Amino acid sequence: MRSVRVGIPFLPAALEELSSLGAKRAFxxxxxxxxxxxxxxxxxxxxxxxxxxxxxxxxxxSIGMGGGEEGLLRAADAAAAGDADAVVTVGGGAVQDAGKLxxxxxxxxxxxxxxxxxxxxxxxxxxxxxxxxxxxxxVALPNSFAMAEATxxxxxxxxxxxxxxAANPALMPTxxxxxPALSAGLPDWVRFGTALRGIEHAVGAVTHPKADxxxxxxxxxxxxxxxxxxRKLPSDPEDVATMCNVYVGGFRxxxxxxxxxxxxLGHLIQNQYSARFDVHQGSCSGILCARILDYHRAESGEHxxxxxxxxxxxEAPAPRLVRELVASLPTVKGEHAEVGVTDEMxxxxxxxxxTNHLQRYNNLSPRKFGNAGEIYEMMTKPLADL
Numbered sequence: 001m002r003s004v005r006v007g008i009p010f011l012p013a014a015l016e017e018l019s020s021l022g023a024k025r026a027f028x029x030x031x032x033x034x035x036x037x038x039x040x041x042x043x044x045x046x047x048x049x050x051x052x053x054x055x056x057x058x059x060x061x062s063i064g065m066g067g068g069e070e071g072l073l074r075a076a077d078a079a080a081a082g083d084a085d086a087v088v089t090v091g092g093g094a095v096q097d098a099g100k101l102x103x104x105x106x107x108x109x110x111x112x113x114x115x116x117x118x119x120x121x122x123x124x125x126x127x128x129x130x131x132x133x134x135x136x137x138x139v140a141l142p143n144s145f146a147m148a149e150a151t152x153x154x155x156x157x158x159x160x161x162x163x164x165x166a167a168n169p170a171l172m173p174t175x176x177x178x179x180p181a182l183s184a185g186l187p188d189w190v191r192f193g194t195a196l197r198g199i200e201h202a203v204g205a206v207t208h209p210k211a212d213x214x215x216x217x218x219x220x221x222x223x224x225x226x227x228x229x230x231r232k233l234p235s236d237p238e239d240v241a242t243m244c245n246v247y248v249g250g251f252r253x254x255x256x257x258x259x260x261x262x263x264x265l266g267h268l269i270q271n272q273y274s275a276r277f278d279v280h281q282g283s284c285s286g287i288l289c290a291r292i293l294d295y296h297r298a299e300s301g302e303h304x305x306x307x308x309x310x311x312x313x314x315e316a317p318a319p320r321l322v323r324e325l326v327a328s329l330p331t332v333k334g335e336h337a338e339v340g341v342t343d344e345m346x347x348x349x350x351x352x353x354x355t356n357h358l359q360r361y362n363n364l365s366p367r368k369f370g371n372a373g374e375i376y377e378m379m380t381k382p383l384a385d386l
Contacts, residue, residue: 001150001172004251007244010037010141010179011045017175018054018086021137025056027084029075029099031091032061034143037182038090045088056082063091063098065280069120069158072098076105076118087138089173090182092194093146093281097154100171103135120156120164127166137174143182144194145246146281147201147254149173153262155271163275178251180243191237192329193282198226198250199322200285203293203307204264205257207300209366215259216303222252223310227325234330265364266292269353269379276349277341283333286326288379294319294386295378299366319386334383343380350376 089099108114205219226249270284354372
């Protein structure tokens, strides 16, 4: 990552960065809600790029929640057809991850290994190249607090409703520009849900079995900033200073997690829950973060005490403080029933989890799981008992 810029207007900053990177064919990928910021008159990004002769293709908005496979592949083909040499991503985590994967496909097409239309298998094969050729640059313009732009991992929700993707250090975006103006009018479930993901990233890093003192220090620093400013956000959701501080806290938390211990247990399970049940990841954290912390509370007790301190009450259990924070965030869900997930659905999922991923969970958890029943008990423990 070459630079991170916070609290500045995105249009001149993005144009400056594209010029500095030598971009001649910029592909712009955005979620639908960001379209109004990007096109419609001569002063908007799309029209400016077109006037400069460096727009590779019309604005692409094919990426849905969770980074669905079909929308991703359409976008990758559009970028390749436009001979793009840079990618601009405007939106949340799904859009930022899609931009990383599109860069892989563009690179594969350039070297001749990407034949025909884009496929998930082809993109994943491109991620495994060694040595990895230099990828086209990515200028990331987030419109939420999801923080996918601060990782070298990219997720895909497949047609089979499973979570897949790719990981490589080369996938890290080149430049990130945090402009709160892009969040104007964002629905509460996105605004507060993605901000809550920062809390998940932080507590996951602090309690990760592979985390060292530096990882935990950075994660706790991010958690303290997030806690202070996320609590202010409901009273004034579009306050620029508050949003900038949530960006900073979230960035520090995810960068800590990305320092050799990605993913954390909660991050992995919540991504799987999101893909399986079509639930926004913010509510996945609202439902599961405190419950997962509680499951390994005895084994990670010292680290959880530091989490409690960062959350403002060193004497209270960390799971309870997370539960209370979730309850304070507008529209973020805390119970399975609120998102239409039934007990039968959970039993089916936990059987699948135990059959396919038990060893991976045990590598990530301070407390081991023995069977599907223990995973189910963790995921369904009453919040009132935390």
